[in-house]
Amino acid sequence: MKLTLGPVLFNWPTPMWVDFYARIADEAPVDRVVIGEVVCSKRSPFRTNAVVDVIERLERAGKEVVLAALALPTLKREVAEVADLVGSGRLIEINDMTALAAVAGSPYIVGPLVNVYNEEALAELESLGATTITLPPELPQASIEILGAGKSTADLEVFAFGRAPLAISARCYHARAHGLAKDGCKYVCEHDLDGLHVETLDGQSFLAVNGVQTLASGLTVLGQEIPELETAGVLRLRLSPHTCDMVAVTNAYRDAVDGRLPPAELVARIKALELPAAIVNGYFHASPGAAFVG
Amino acid sequence: MELVCPAGTPSALRTVVDAGADAVYCGFRDETNARNFPGLNFTAQELVQGVAYAHDRGTKVLVAINTFARAGGTELWHRAVAQAVESGADAVILADLGLLGWASRAYPAQRLHLSVQAAASTPSAIRFYAERYGVKRVVLPRVLTVEEIAAIVSAIPCETEVFAFGGLCVMTEGRCLLSSYATGESPNMNGVCSPAAHVDYRQEGTALAARLGGFTIDRYPAGQPAAYPTLCKGTFKVDGKAAHIFEEPTSLNALAILPQLKAAGVSALKIEGRQRGKAYLAAVVRQFRTALDALDAGQAMPASALIALTEGGRETTGSYKKTWR
Numbered sequence: 184m185k186l187t188l189g190p191v192l193f194n195w196p197t198p199m200w201v202d203f204y205a206r207i208a209d210e211a212p213v214d215r216v217v218i219g220e221v222v223c224s225k226r227s228p229f230r231t232n233a234v235v236d237v238i239e240r241l242e243r244a245g246k247e248v249v250l251a252a253l254a255l256p257t258l259k260r261e262v263a264e265v266a267d268l269v270g271s272g273r274l275i276e277i278n279d280m281t282a283l284a285a286v287a288g289s290p291y292i293v294g295p296l297v298n299v300y301n302e303e304a305l306a307e308l309e310s311l312g313a314t315t316i317t318l319p320p321e322l323p324q325a326s327i328e329i330l331g332a333g334k335s336t337a338d339l340e341v342f343a344f345g346r347a348p349l350a351i352s353a354r355c356y357h358a359r360a361h362g363l364a365k366d367g368c369k370y371v372c373e374h375d376l377d378g379l380h381v382e383t384l385d386g387q388s389f390l391a392v393n394g395v396q397t398l399a400s401g402l403t404v405l406g407q408e409i410p411e412l413e414t415a416g417v418l419r420l421r422l423s424p425h426t427c428d429m430v431a432v433t434n435a436y437r438d439a440v441d442g443r444l445p446p447a448e449l450v451a452r453i454k455a456l457e458l459p460a461a462i463v464n465g466y467f468h469a470s471p472g473a474a475f476v477g
Numbered sequence: 478m479e480l481v482c483p484a485g486t487p488s489a490l491r492t493v494v495d496a497g498a499d500a501v502y503c504g505f506r507d508e509t510n511a512r513n514f515p516g517l518n519f520t521a522q523e524l525v526q527g528v529a530y531a532h533d534r535g536t537k538v539l540v541a542i543n544t545f546a547r548a549g550g551t552e553l554w555h556r557a558v559a560q561a562v563e564s565g566a567d568a569v570i571l572a573d574l575g576l577l578g579w580a581s582r583a584y585p586a587q588r589l590h591l592s593v594q595a596a597a598s599t600p601s602a603i604r605f606y607a608e609r610y611g612v613k614r615v616v617l618p619r620v621l622t623v624e625e626i627a628a629i630v631s632a633i634p635c636e637t638e639v640f641a642f643g644g645l646c647v648m649t650e651g652r653c654l655l656s657s658y659a660t661g662e663s664p665n666m667n668g669v670c671s672p673a674a675h676v677d678y679r680q681e682g683t684a685l686a687a688r689l690g691g692f693t694i695d696r697y698p699a700g701q702p703a704a705y706p707t708l709c710k711g712t713f714k715v716d717g718k719a720a721h722i723f724e725e726p727t728s729l730n731a732l733a734i735l736p737q738l739k740a741a742g743v744s745a746l747k748i749e750g751r752q753r754g755k756a757y758l759a760a761v762v763r764q765f766r767t768a769l770d771a772l773d774a775g776q777a778m779p780a781s782a783l784i785a786l787t788e789g790g791r792e793t794t795g796s797y798k799k800t801w802r
Contacts, residue, residue: 255598255649257620259628262599280597284605298651298665300545303575321657321666326548349655350648350709352723353620354802360715360722365802381722382714383693385686389713390655392722397648399658465661471690472658 184413184440185214186433187315187340189295189423190251190276192348193393194226194372197233203424204237208244210430212437213422216241217276219251219268221294223355223394224261225368249274252282254296255351255395287311295320295342295421296351302333313337317421320347320403323469324411331416338418343405344432344453345423346378346391346398346460347472356392365395376426377459388460389473401463401473406449408467409439427456478739478746480769481539481638482762485517485751490527490538492755497766500537502570503527503751509557510541511594512751513668521560528565537567543592544668545573545651555579562587570616571595572651581610590638591615594651594664600632607635614638616747618649622799623734627741636744642761642783643749645729645795647709655708659690671707678703687711704789728787729795732765735772738797757786 220227238248250273252265268275269285277283278294293316299305308316317340331339357379358368378391378398388400422432435452438444465474482498484490493501504510506518528538540561546554558580561569571577572594593616597603606612614636630637657663660675677688683699687706694706709723748761767779784790795801
């Protein structure tokens with residue numbers, strides 16, 4: 184199995200973002216790195232100057248670099264940004280239908296925010312050029328197995344580590360939580376590097392707000408499930424960046440998929456790291472996403 | 478603008494047809510549609526009867542088959558499309574890429590609408606659906622301002638339909654897994670959001686706690702009416718402060734901005750609420766019928782009398798105004 188490092192979903196300050204990718208380039212045993220802003224177009228200008236160097240550094244280290252498109256473009260400027268991305272000639276990860284319309288006919292990658300629930304949708308995206316398709320985080324094992332058993336030419340990828348993206352909106356909940364409007368947000372999301380923790384009134388960890396995006400609070404870790412994913416025909420695992428030691432995370436997954444670490448021990452090794460939240464894996468087991476099935 | 482109204486049951490269909498709907502939308506009694514609630518929706522035979530009743534009165538019928546088909550189970554979704562076509566429905570409303578492809582090949586003459594669940598929010602995305610699957614109308618996601626809608630209308634080769642009244646998704650429709658995170662059941666897979674089977678109300682001291690899948694969605698002091706614990710309308714804590722962090726319990730009401738929506742070139746207005754009762758539907762449909770007739774006649778718009786029918790007695794124009802964001 185191959186490992187994909189998903190895009191940083193959070194608004195990390197540019198120096199931190201650059202340092203992160205430098206370390207990934209040098210030390211993380213991943214095959215593919217998806218970079219770019221998926222959540223909010225207001226964040227991207229700060230990184231424009233750094234992107235070229237980050238790409239070069241990752242490629243020099245032998246990583247395949249893929250550029251992620253925005254999840255919810257609505258402004259003219261945002262639609263133009265998606266078109267520019269396609270014009271760059273690089274492999275693109277689509278995260279909505281606007282980007283699909285722009286890449287259709289050329290090879291492209293489908294991110295976890297596109298609705299691929301069945302074999303016919305999968306075939307449709309393949310016929311339009313998809314070479315890797317990341318399945319929606321809520322898809323249960325039974326569905327993954329059916330999709331994997333089909334005559335798919337695209338690699339199937341599954342969201343295996345990180346806070347699962349659950350929803351996207353036109354409204355910025357980060358700004359709202361601070362009593363601000365989206366247009367005058369003061370980039371408050373920059374302070375919550377793994378998302379803004381949302382608790383229930385009874386103090387249960389529940390969700391994490393990331394600008395216009397809402398994520399699970401629980402940290403998805405598919406570890407013991409790796410043999411089943413492999414049997415199902417899943418060829419790639421997606422690891423979503425957090426502030427915890429991602430080099431350690433990618434090493435643990437590399438050891439597990441290469442057979443050096445028993446999958447059952449992967450969770451223990453991940454748990455030993457300083458994690459932003461408790462571990463969940465419910466979706467794979469057809470349970471609530473917030474559940475942990477041991 | 479065409480007035481498109483919900484019907485969760487055959488008698489609701491007759492109610493909204495009689496109250497002045499130009500079109501009525503409904504779905505089958507299974508997970509092929511996004512209002513898969515107990516006791517709701519149509520059998521194939523009821524749909525045939527409903528189409529006859531509507532067509533006799535000059536009203537169209539649109540059939541929503543707008544969930545995402547289950548892997549290995551697409552036959553159920555195919556059969557739903559086939560039954561809708563055979564019933565003489567004027568359009569089927571789809572969201573799933575695979576199902577759109579299948580339906581456009583199997584029934585090339587059938588009029589297809591793109592469900593809001595497909596979340597097509599830009600001209601290029603909408604053109605893709607129009608060109609590849611022959612989609613004739615797109616239901617726009619509730620993320621756009623009136624100005625953005627006008628720009629989209631002028632750039633696409635098909636009609637647009639927008640939500641005018643009722644429940645309000647604050648997340649982009651078809652792209653929200655909050656419900657399955659708490660309960661295991663989602664709009665995309667099961668056609669349900671915050672399903673009743675996972676709801677628990679419990680009296681704790683003087684307060685009433687409303688939980689969904691074990692997560693506390695809200696807590697009501699004695700005497701305060703309790704709302705249904707729809708996940709995104711709950712009260713949660715951020716930095717120790719309790720607030721409706723996503724949205725207050727509220728209803729969309731675009732009645733006051735109908736002239737702007739008309740000027741933007743919108744083709745149809747959608748009333749949400751297939752789960753609603755007949756009295757509610759009759760009142761809402763009549764109000765919008767009167768308003769649209771006044772608008773078409775160039776007369777003053779009637780004032781809204783719908784506040785009593787909104788969630789929590791609150792209404793919003795939602796994303797249609799940019800300040801909502």
